Amino acid sequence: MRIACPFCGARDSGEFTYLGDASPKRPDAPIDGGVAVEDQFYDYVYLRDNVAGLTREYWYHGGGCRSWLIAERSTTTHEFKSVTAAPGAGAAKAKQAGER
Amino acid sequence: MKYSIFSLARAALSSHKNWGRAWRDPAPKSHYDVVIIGGGGHGLATAYFLAKEYGIRNVAVLEKGWIGSGNAGRNTTIIRSNYMLPGNTSFYELSMKLWERMEQDLNYNTMVSQRGIINLYHSDAQRDAFARRGNAMRINGIDAELLDANQIRQILPFLNYDNARFPIQGGLMQRRGGTARHDAVVWGYARAADEFGVDIIQNCEVTGFQRTNGRITGVETTRGTIGAGKVGMAVAGSSSRVAAMAGLRLPIESHVLQAFVSEAIKPLIPGVVTFGAGHFYVSQSDKGGLVFGGDLDGYNSYAQRGNMPVMEDVCEGGMAIMPMIGRVRLLRQWGGIMDMSMDGTPIIDKTPVDGLYLNAGWCYGGFKATPASGLVFAHLLARDEPHEEARRFRLDRFRRGAMIDEKGQGAQPNLH
Numbered sequence: 001m002r003i004a005c006p007f008c009g010a011r012d013s014g015e016f017t018y019l020g021d022a023s024p025k026r027p028d029a030p031i032d033g034g035v036a037v038e039d040q041f042y043d044y045v046y047l048r049d050n051v052a053g054l055t056r057e058y059w060y061h062g063g064g065c066r067s068w069l070i071a072e073r074s075t076t077t078h079e080f081k082s083v084t085a086a087p088g089a090g091a092a093k094a095k096q097a098g099e100r
Numbered sequence: 101m102k103y104s105i106f107s108l109a110r111a112a113l114s115s116h117k118n119w120g121r122a123w124r125d126p127a128p129k130s131h132y133d134v135v136i137i138g139g140g141g142h143g144l145a146t147a148y149f150l151a152k153e154y155g156i157r158n159v160a161v162l163e164k165g166w167i168g169s170g171n172a173g174r175n176t177t178i179i180r181s182n183y184m185l186p187g188n189t190s191f192y193e194l195s196m197k198l199w200e201r202m203e204q205d206l207n208y209n210t211m212v213s214q215r216g217i218i219n220l221y222h223s224d225a226q227r228d229a230f231a232r233r234g235n236a237m238r239i240n241g242i243d244a245e246l247l248d249a250n251q252i253r254q255i256l257p258f259l260n261y262d263n264a265r266f267p268i269q270g271g272l273m274q275r276r277g278g279t280a281r282h283d284a285v286v287w288g289y290a291r292a293a294d295e296f297g298v299d300i301i302q303n304c305e306v307t308g309f310q311r312t313n314g315r316i317t318g319v320e321t322t323r324g325t326i327g328a329g330k331v332g333m334a335v336a337g338s339s340s341r342v343a344a345m346a347g348l349r350l351p352i353e354s355h356v357l358q359a360f361v362s363e364a365i366k367p368l369i370p371g372v373v374t375f376g377a378g379h380f381y382v383s384q385s386d387k388g389g390l391v392f393g394g395d396l397d398g399y400n401s402y403a404q405r406g407n408m409p410v411m412e413d414v415c416e417g418g419m420a421i422m423p424m425i426g427r428v429r430l431l432r433q434w435g436g437i438m439d440m441s442m443d444g445t446p447i448i449d450k451t452p453v454d455g456l457y458l459n460a461g462w463c464y465g466g467f468k469a470t471p472a473s474g475l476v477f478a479h480l481l482a483r484d485e486p487h488e489e490a491r492r493f494r495l496d497r498f499r500r501g502a503m504i505d506e507k508g509q510g511a512q513p514n515l516h
Contacts, residue, residue, distance in 0.1 A: 018399040021400070046442050075354070
């Protein structure tokens with residue numbers, strides 16, 4: 001399996017570390033927000049769609065540029081559809097707030 | 101027919117041409133009291149115990165391919181009960197006790213061979229951790245011995261004791277651990293369940309659930325609709341896919357684990373050996389091949405095949421403790437799909453969907469659990485309450501914070 005890092009080009013998968021599904025979003029709520037928030041965190045931390053087919057997932061290029069990447073990959077064929085830089089959570093939030 | 105020296109002699113008189121079928125090949129009936137999805141070791145053992153211990157014989161086991169074609173036919177056949185945490189210790193010991201009498205119970209040669217398992221340690225800290233594990237086992241009535249390097253040398257003289265980075269200081273041994281013949285376990289349970297009247301239906305894929313007022317009342321399959329009083333899932337790596345048909349999301353990810361076998365050589369390795377400083381374990385099959393494996397590939401997969409970096413890593417682990425392994429050729433390599441749970445521990449419980457029961461999350465330790473898994477799942481299906489030995493394997497333990505995390509890795513399934 002080779003992964004086409006947007007910064008380094010196609011590299012052996014041994015250079016990369018897998019984190020997991022990129023779709024769960026951390027609840028934007030205080031952790032001590034009561035049962036409803038606990039349910040959201042339970043969902044975020046423990047439950048997975050575990051799709052058979054195309055998924056979006058986090059990979060870390062530790063053996064290269066040390067960037068976090070988001071790959072679209074099929075779990076049934078291991079084929080990569082796309083690999084892009086993962087926007088940092090902070091950057092995404094700043095963008096939302098209209099900061100530069 | 102009961103297998104015995106007499107049946108063997110009788111069959112020999114006709115050059116072994118008149119052995120009957122070991123189990124029937126029935127067409128599915130329109131309704132069963134219990135339908136079990138998944139004809140692997142766990143599903144078939146569940147059907148066997150339902151019939152034998154709980155008197156429920158109107159049971160079908162549905163298998164998408166042929167029985168034992170999934171992880172039951174892909175594992176490295178190790179049996180052991182060297183666990184530390186409450187919930188795991190007594191459950192796996194129950195399983196070990198069932199292994200010890202399996203051949204008599206099933207009237208089938210499952211080649212259970214208690215030749216011992218040794219987990220090597222390579223540092224003072226690891227010795228302490230293994231001493232603790234051994235103590236936890238002994239408190240629970242499970243055999244465990246902490247051996248030093250000289251004692252290990254008596255048993256495994258061919259290991260590299262002077263590796264500069266990972267010197268072998270000793271090992272934790274469970275003498276009652278060992279191996280069993282994985283296919284024979286599947287066939288033995290199939291035959292024994294069939295004798296009780298259980299229908300084993302192969303080439304029958306479940307494509308959906310039938311529900312009435314929210315309750316599961318049957319399954320849609322490629323061989324038609326089959327009504328069911330209760331439905332039990334024992335589908336390992338496909339758990340999330342089958343559960344999704346009932347609208348459930350599970351605390352499970354599917355990952356690929358590879359295993360390897362070398363060309364056959366003369367008897368060399370007396371039991372099972374594991375490398376403590378990497379992830380490598382090896383035993384020798386009765387045919388002579390060295391059977392070994394290591395870590396997950398690490399990414400979600402349903403492909404039943406892995407990649408080169410992990411093959412390299414596994415072989416490096418082998419070379420580190422046993423340099424002579426470099427002289428044997430690799431014969432075969434394959435992959436299976438592990439249902440990796442969020443704490444590395446199985447889930448055997450009712451689901452939030454009425455009439456649907458779950459047996460999943462075995463990670464890569466499902467084979468050794470086969471008999472106990474069948475017994476406790478049968479108990480759950482028959483009595484609607486968890487078996488005493490499975491009371492901690494609840495689906496809601498993640499929500500309650502009652503995880504059983506033997507490796508202490510947290511909710512990162514590819515690290516368990």
